[in-house]
Amino acid sequence: MERFTISLSDELAADFDRWIEARGYNNRSEAVRDLLRKEIETRRLDQDQTLYSVATFSFVYNHHERNLAERVTHLQHEAHDLVVSSMRVHLDHNDCLETLFLRGLTQQIRTLTEKLAAETGIRHSALNLIPVKIAELHYAHHAHFHPHS
Incomplete structure:
Protein backbone atom coordinates (compact mmCIF):
# COMPACT_ATOMS: atom_id res chain seq x y z
CA MET A 1 0.00 0.00 0.00
CA GLU A 2 1.30 3.42 -0.93
CA ARG A 3 1.14 6.27 1.57
CA PHE A 4 1.00 9.99 0.88
CA THR A 5 0.60 13.10 2.97
CA ILE A 6 -1.63 16.07 2.25
CA SER A 7 -1.86 19.46 3.90
CA LEU A 8 -5.23 21.02 4.72
CA SER A 9 -6.18 24.31 6.27
CA ASP A 10 -7.51 23.99 9.81
CA GLU A 11 -11.00 24.92 8.59
CA LEU A 12 -11.00 22.34 5.78
CA ALA A 13 -9.63 19.64 8.10
CA ALA A 14 -12.38 20.39 10.64
CA ASP A 15 -15.05 20.28 7.91
CA PHE A 16 -13.62 17.01 6.63
CA ASP A 17 -13.59 15.48 10.12
CA ARG A 18 -17.26 16.45 10.59
CA TRP A 19 -18.06 14.95 7.18
CA ILE A 20 -16.23 11.72 8.16
CA GLU A 21 -18.06 11.50 11.48
CA ALA A 22 -21.47 12.14 9.89
CA ARG A 23 -20.90 9.25 7.47
CA GLY A 24 -19.47 6.86 10.02
CA TYR A 25 -15.94 6.43 8.73
CA ASN A 26 -13.38 5.12 11.21
CA ASN A 27 -10.54 7.24 9.84
CA ARG A 28 -9.51 9.78 7.25
CA SER A 29 -7.79 7.20 5.06
CA GLU A 30 -10.98 5.24 4.41
CA ALA A 31 -12.85 8.43 3.61
CA VAL A 32 -10.17 9.65 1.20
CA ARG A 33 -10.05 6.24 -0.55
CA ASP A 34 -13.82 6.30 -1.07
CA LEU A 35 -13.78 9.88 -2.35
CA LEU A 36 -10.98 9.05 -4.78
CA ARG A 37 -12.71 5.89 -6.04
CA LYS A 38 -15.96 7.79 -6.57
CA GLU A 39 -14.25 10.61 -8.46
CA ILE A 40 -12.24 8.21 -10.66
CA GLU A 41 -15.31 6.07 -11.42
CA THR A 42 -17.38 9.15 -12.24
CA ARG A 43 -14.72 10.37 -14.66
CA ARG A 44 -14.47 6.95 -16.33
CA LEU A 45 -18.26 6.84 -16.74
CA ASP A 46 -18.37 10.39 -18.10
CA GLN A 47 -15.68 9.53 -20.66
CA ASP A 48 -17.19 6.13 -21.60
CA GLN A 49 -14.09 4.30 -20.32
CA THR A 50 -16.01 1.77 -18.23
CA LEU A 51 -16.68 -1.50 -20.01
Missing part, protein backbone atom coordinates in the same frame (compact mmCIF):
# COMPACT_ATOMS: atom_id res chain seq x y z
CA TYR A 52 -18.91 -3.26 -17.45
CA SER A 53 -21.35 -1.92 -14.89
CA VAL A 54 -24.10 -2.84 -12.52
CA ALA A 55 -26.95 -0.36 -12.39
CA THR A 56 -30.37 0.63 -11.22
CA PHE A 57 -32.76 2.41 -13.52
CA SER A 58 -35.87 3.88 -11.94
CA PHE A 59 -38.79 5.47 -13.74
CA VAL A 60 -42.22 6.87 -12.93
CA TYR A 61 -45.11 6.28 -15.29
CA ASN A 62 -48.87 6.37 -15.52
CA HIS A 63 -50.01 2.76 -15.71
CA HIS A 64 -53.11 3.83 -17.67
CA GLU A 65 -50.90 4.95 -20.58
CA ARG A 66 -51.96 2.95 -23.62
CA ASN A 67 -49.81 -0.18 -24.09
CA LEU A 68 -46.96 1.24 -21.99
CA ALA A 69 -46.68 -1.82 -19.74
CA GLU A 70 -46.44 -4.06 -22.80
CA ARG A 71 -43.84 -1.84 -24.46
CA VAL A 72 -41.71 -1.70 -21.30
CA THR A 73 -41.98 -5.46 -20.80
CA HIS A 74 -41.03 -6.05 -24.44
CA LEU A 75 -37.89 -3.91 -24.11
CA GLN A 76 -36.93 -5.76 -20.92
CA HIS A 77 -37.39 -9.14 -22.61
CA GLU A 78 -35.26 -7.98 -25.55
CA ALA A 79 -32.51 -7.17 -23.01
CA HIS A 80 -32.97 -10.22 -20.80
CA ASP A 81 -29.20 -10.65 -20.57
CA LEU A 82 -28.94 -7.19 -18.92
CA VAL A 83 -32.04 -7.19 -16.72
CA VAL A 84 -31.41 -9.05 -13.48
CA SER A 85 -34.63 -8.09 -11.73
CA SER A 86 -37.36 -5.48 -11.57
CA MET A 87 -39.59 -4.10 -8.86
CA ARG A 88 -42.76 -2.01 -9.14
CA VAL A 89 -44.32 0.20 -6.48
CA HIS A 90 -47.80 1.67 -6.86
CA LEU A 91 -47.54 5.33 -5.87
CA ASP A 92 -51.20 6.25 -6.23
CA HIS A 93 -54.25 5.38 -8.37
CA ASN A 94 -52.44 6.32 -11.60
CA ASP A 95 -48.69 6.31 -11.04
CA CYS A 96 -46.12 3.58 -10.55
CA LEU A 97 -42.41 3.61 -9.82
CA GLU A 98 -40.45 0.78 -11.41
CA THR A 99 -36.80 -0.01 -10.75
CA LEU A 100 -34.71 -2.31 -12.93
CA PHE A 101 -31.54 -3.96 -11.65
CA LEU A 102 -29.08 -4.32 -14.50
CA ARG A 103 -25.61 -5.73 -15.17
CA GLY A 104 -23.48 -6.01 -18.27
CA LEU A 105 -21.77 -3.85 -20.85
CA THR A 106 -22.09 -0.21 -19.81
CA GLN A 107 -22.97 0.99 -23.30
CA GLN A 108 -25.72 -1.63 -23.65
CA ILE A 109 -27.15 -0.55 -20.28
CA ARG A 110 -27.13 3.08 -21.44
CA THR A 111 -28.80 2.17 -24.73
CA LEU A 112 -31.57 0.18 -23.03
CA THR A 113 -32.29 2.85 -20.43
CA GLU A 114 -32.35 5.61 -23.07
CA LYS A 115 -34.94 3.61 -25.03
CA LEU A 116 -37.04 3.09 -21.93
CA ALA A 117 -36.82 6.75 -20.88
CA ALA A 118 -37.99 7.81 -24.36
CA GLU A 119 -41.16 5.72 -24.19
CA THR A 120 -44.32 7.81 -24.27
CA GLY A 121 -45.81 7.82 -20.78
CA ILE A 122 -42.56 7.55 -18.83
CA ARG A 123 -42.35 10.91 -17.10
CA HIS A 124 -39.30 10.76 -14.83
CA SER A 125 -36.28 8.47 -14.88
CA ALA A 126 -32.85 8.13 -13.29
CA LEU A 127 -29.92 5.84 -14.06
CA ASN A 128 -27.34 4.95 -11.42
CA LEU A 129 -24.32 3.21 -12.96
CA ILE A 130 -21.63 1.54 -10.86
CA PRO A 131 -18.52 0.49 -12.79
CA VAL A 132 -17.19 -3.00 -12.04
CA LYS A 133 -14.49 -5.29 -13.32
CA ILE A 134 -15.82 -8.38 -15.06
CA ALA A 135 -14.34 -10.66 -12.39
CA GLU A 136 -16.42 -8.79 -9.79
CA LEU A 137 -19.66 -9.73 -11.53
CA HIS A 138 -19.32 -13.38 -10.35
CA TYR A 139 -21.29 -14.70 -13.25
CA ALA A 140 -18.82 -14.46 -16.12
CA HIS A 141 -19.44 -18.02 -17.27
CA HIS A 142 -23.19 -17.26 -17.53
CA ALA A 143 -22.81 -13.85 -19.14
CA HIS A 144 -23.95 -13.20 -22.68
CA PHE A 145 -22.20 -9.95 -23.54
CA HIS A 146 -23.18 -9.98 -27.17
CA PRO A 147 -25.99 -8.26 -29.03
CA HIS A 148 -29.30 -10.05 -28.67
CA SER A 149 -30.35 -11.59 -31.96
Whole structure:
Protein backbone atom coordinates (compact mmCIF):
# COMPACT_ATOMS: atom_id res chain seq x y z
CA MET A 1 0.00 0.00 0.00
CA GLU A 2 1.30 3.42 -0.93
CA ARG A 3 1.14 6.27 1.57
CA PHE A 4 1.00 9.99 0.88
CA THR A 5 0.60 13.10 2.97
CA ILE A 6 -1.63 16.07 2.25
CA SER A 7 -1.86 19.46 3.90
CA LEU A 8 -5.23 21.02 4.72
CA SER A 9 -6.18 24.31 6.27
CA ASP A 10 -7.51 23.99 9.81
CA GLU A 11 -11.00 24.92 8.59
CA LEU A 12 -11.00 22.34 5.78
CA ALA A 13 -9.63 19.64 8.10
CA ALA A 14 -12.38 20.39 10.64
CA ASP A 15 -15.05 20.28 7.91
CA PHE A 16 -13.62 17.01 6.63
CA ASP A 17 -13.59 15.48 10.12
CA ARG A 18 -17.26 16.45 10.59
CA TRP A 19 -18.06 14.95 7.18
CA ILE A 20 -16.23 11.72 8.16
CA GLU A 21 -18.06 11.50 11.48
CA ALA A 22 -21.47 12.14 9.89
CA ARG A 23 -20.90 9.25 7.47
CA GLY A 24 -19.47 6.86 10.02
CA TYR A 25 -15.94 6.43 8.73
CA ASN A 26 -13.38 5.12 11.21
CA ASN A 27 -10.54 7.24 9.84
CA ARG A 28 -9.51 9.78 7.25
CA SER A 29 -7.79 7.20 5.06
CA GLU A 30 -10.98 5.24 4.41
CA ALA A 31 -12.85 8.43 3.61
CA VAL A 32 -10.17 9.65 1.20
CA ARG A 33 -10.05 6.24 -0.55
CA ASP A 34 -13.82 6.30 -1.07
CA LEU A 35 -13.78 9.88 -2.35
CA LEU A 36 -10.98 9.05 -4.78
CA ARG A 37 -12.71 5.89 -6.04
CA LYS A 38 -15.96 7.79 -6.57
CA GLU A 39 -14.25 10.61 -8.46
CA ILE A 40 -12.24 8.21 -10.66
CA GLU A 41 -15.31 6.07 -11.42
CA THR A 42 -17.38 9.15 -12.24
CA ARG A 43 -14.72 10.37 -14.66
CA ARG A 44 -14.47 6.95 -16.33
CA LEU A 45 -18.26 6.84 -16.74
CA ASP A 46 -18.37 10.39 -18.10
CA GLN A 47 -15.68 9.53 -20.66
CA ASP A 48 -17.19 6.13 -21.60
CA GLN A 49 -14.09 4.30 -20.32
CA THR A 50 -16.01 1.77 -18.23
CA LEU A 51 -16.68 -1.50 -20.01
CA TYR A 52 -18.91 -3.26 -17.45
CA SER A 53 -21.35 -1.92 -14.89
CA VAL A 54 -24.10 -2.84 -12.52
CA ALA A 55 -26.95 -0.36 -12.39
CA THR A 56 -30.37 0.63 -11.22
CA PHE A 57 -32.76 2.41 -13.52
CA SER A 58 -35.87 3.88 -11.94
CA PHE A 59 -38.79 5.47 -13.74
CA VAL A 60 -42.22 6.87 -12.93
CA TYR A 61 -45.11 6.28 -15.29
CA ASN A 62 -48.87 6.37 -15.52
CA HIS A 63 -50.01 2.76 -15.71
CA HIS A 64 -53.11 3.83 -17.67
CA GLU A 65 -50.90 4.95 -20.58
CA ARG A 66 -51.96 2.95 -23.62
CA ASN A 67 -49.81 -0.18 -24.09
CA LEU A 68 -46.96 1.24 -21.99
CA ALA A 69 -46.68 -1.82 -19.74
CA GLU A 70 -46.44 -4.06 -22.80
CA ARG A 71 -43.84 -1.84 -24.46
CA VAL A 72 -41.71 -1.70 -21.30
CA THR A 73 -41.98 -5.46 -20.80
CA HIS A 74 -41.03 -6.05 -24.44
CA LEU A 75 -37.89 -3.91 -24.11
CA GLN A 76 -36.93 -5.76 -20.92
CA HIS A 77 -37.39 -9.14 -22.61
CA GLU A 78 -35.26 -7.98 -25.55
CA ALA A 79 -32.51 -7.17 -23.01
CA HIS A 80 -32.97 -10.22 -20.80
CA ASP A 81 -29.20 -10.65 -20.57
CA LEU A 82 -28.94 -7.19 -18.92
CA VAL A 83 -32.04 -7.19 -16.72
CA VAL A 84 -31.41 -9.05 -13.48
CA SER A 85 -34.63 -8.09 -11.73
CA SER A 86 -37.36 -5.48 -11.57
CA MET A 87 -39.59 -4.10 -8.86
CA ARG A 88 -42.76 -2.01 -9.14
CA VAL A 89 -44.32 0.20 -6.48
CA HIS A 90 -47.80 1.67 -6.86
CA LEU A 91 -47.54 5.33 -5.87
CA ASP A 92 -51.20 6.25 -6.23
CA HIS A 93 -54.25 5.38 -8.37
CA ASN A 94 -52.44 6.32 -11.60
CA ASP A 95 -48.69 6.31 -11.04
CA CYS A 96 -46.12 3.58 -10.55
CA LEU A 97 -42.41 3.61 -9.82
CA GLU A 98 -40.45 0.78 -11.41
CA THR A 99 -36.80 -0.01 -10.75
CA LEU A 100 -34.71 -2.31 -12.93
CA PHE A 101 -31.54 -3.96 -11.65
CA LEU A 102 -29.08 -4.32 -14.50
CA ARG A 103 -25.61 -5.73 -15.17
CA GLY A 104 -23.48 -6.01 -18.27
CA LEU A 105 -21.77 -3.85 -20.85
CA THR A 106 -22.09 -0.21 -19.81
CA GLN A 107 -22.97 0.99 -23.30
CA GLN A 108 -25.72 -1.63 -23.65
CA ILE A 109 -27.15 -0.55 -20.28
CA ARG A 110 -27.13 3.08 -21.44
CA THR A 111 -28.80 2.17 -24.73
CA LEU A 112 -31.57 0.18 -23.03
CA THR A 113 -32.29 2.85 -20.43
CA GLU A 114 -32.35 5.61 -23.07
CA LYS A 115 -34.94 3.61 -25.03
CA LEU A 116 -37.04 3.09 -21.93
CA ALA A 117 -36.82 6.75 -20.88
CA ALA A 118 -37.99 7.81 -24.36
CA GLU A 119 -41.16 5.72 -24.19
CA THR A 120 -44.32 7.81 -24.27
CA GLY A 121 -45.81 7.82 -20.78
CA ILE A 122 -42.56 7.55 -18.83
CA ARG A 123 -42.35 10.91 -17.10
CA HIS A 124 -39.30 10.76 -14.83
CA SER A 125 -36.28 8.47 -14.88
CA ALA A 126 -32.85 8.13 -13.29
CA LEU A 127 -29.92 5.84 -14.06
CA ASN A 128 -27.34 4.95 -11.42
CA LEU A 129 -24.32 3.21 -12.96
CA ILE A 130 -21.63 1.54 -10.86
CA PRO A 131 -18.52 0.49 -12.79
CA VAL A 132 -17.19 -3.00 -12.04
CA LYS A 133 -14.49 -5.29 -13.32
CA ILE A 134 -15.82 -8.38 -15.06
CA ALA A 135 -14.34 -10.66 -12.39
CA GLU A 136 -16.42 -8.79 -9.79
CA LEU A 137 -19.66 -9.73 -11.53
CA HIS A 138 -19.32 -13.38 -10.35
CA TYR A 139 -21.29 -14.70 -13.25
CA ALA A 140 -18.82 -14.46 -16.12
CA HIS A 141 -19.44 -18.02 -17.27
CA HIS A 142 -23.19 -17.26 -17.53
CA ALA A 143 -22.81 -13.85 -19.14
CA HIS A 144 -23.95 -13.20 -22.68
CA PHE A 145 -22.20 -9.95 -23.54
CA HIS A 146 -23.18 -9.98 -27.17
CA PRO A 147 -25.99 -8.26 -29.03
CA HIS A 148 -29.30 -10.05 -28.67
CA SER A 149 -30.35 -11.59 -31.96
